[in-house]
Amino acid sequence: MATIALSGVTRRFAGTEALAPVDLTVEDGRFAAIVGPSGCGKSTLLRLVAGLDRPTAGRVSADGRAIGGPGPERGVVFQxxxxxxxxxxAANIxxxxxxxxxxxxxxxxxVAGWIAAVGLGGFERxxxxxxxxxxxxxxxxxxxxxPAPGTLLLDEPFGALDRITRNEMQDLLVRVLSATPATVLLVTHDVEEAVYLADRVIVLSPRPGRIVADLTVDVPGPRVRTAPEFVAMRARVEDALGAAMERA
Structure with missing residues (x-):
């Protein structure tokens, strides 16, 4: 596992500022979700951590070492x-x-262990x-x-799935990470998904993205989407997101 840190990170594209200065630390073994309106720089931030892009200014690091490109210590799953x-x-895995x-x-x-863990037995070929x-x-x-990466980066990994399959995949991720801990950074538009999976939910403002709320998800597991404490936490995140939109 690794501690991921962004210090004074900005990213501009052809004069458009996608990310305002961002300071963020995700500690070793923690699960942080990033939510925000479309175009606020969520995926840009994740790509910087993945080493698929470089900041215009600032520093992105893992365990104090600057990230200069992709590496096997950071696994990435896209939409x-x-x-x-x-x-x-089997060959893909x-x-x-x-x-x-x-x-x-x-x-x-x-490979055999992971095929069993994700429920793909019989589909190896x-x-x-x-x-x-x-x-x-x-x-x-x-x-x-x-490859047992220390960090797992998830960019809307379940966004294209129907709700039932999406819930199943969320439960699968919870089970997998309980057996294979990692530092996790998730980008999602789904507030419920963020609250269900993460220890922290970080809310970004509309472009240029900046952190406007950093909320600890104090809901014990196993989490139940209809439980009062879960519903209350989801409402807190939705309120923070709504306030960011209003300020914009």
Whole structure:
């Protein structure tokens, strides 16, 4: 696991300021969700942490070391599964293990374990085009976690799924992370999802994105979406998001 820190981070695109100066620390092993209106810089922030983009100003680091590009210590899952279409499920999951030089026997063990963990037994040889959306995201999650990254970055990973499948995937993520801890940063438009999964919910303002609220989710697990304390926490986040929109 790793502590992720952004210090005075801004990002501009062709004169448009996507992120205002952002200072944020996500401690080792914590789960933080980022919510905000469309276009506020949520995905931009995540891409900076992933090393897929660089800040215009400021510093992004993991355990005090500047992030200068992608790395196996940071697993990423996007809204679209982005599986290699020519590889079957097992080969997709083991791709990062092969790239890291993990010995064959150990890679085989990890792949089998992750296929079981995400409920894809019997689909080891299926190609991505043969999978449903939920199954494809299960494979993408397993691929991201198989190399045992210290940080997991999630960019609207369940946004394209129907509500029932989305809830199932949220429950799967809770189970997986209980057995494989990581520092997690989630970008989502779904306030309920943020409250269900995260320890903290960070609210960004409309563009340029800046942090306007940082709320601790003090709801004991296992969380129940209809429980009074859960509903109250969701309302707090929605109020903070609404206040940010009004100020804008």
């Amino acid at each position: 679209q599964p982005a599986l290699f279409p020519w590889l079957d499920v 083991r791709f990062g293990l092969d790239e890291a030089g993990v010995p064959r026997a150990e890679a085989d063990r990890r 299926a190609l991505p085009k043969q999978l449903s959306g939920g199954m494809a995201q299960r494979a993408a999650l397993a691929r991201a976690l198989a």
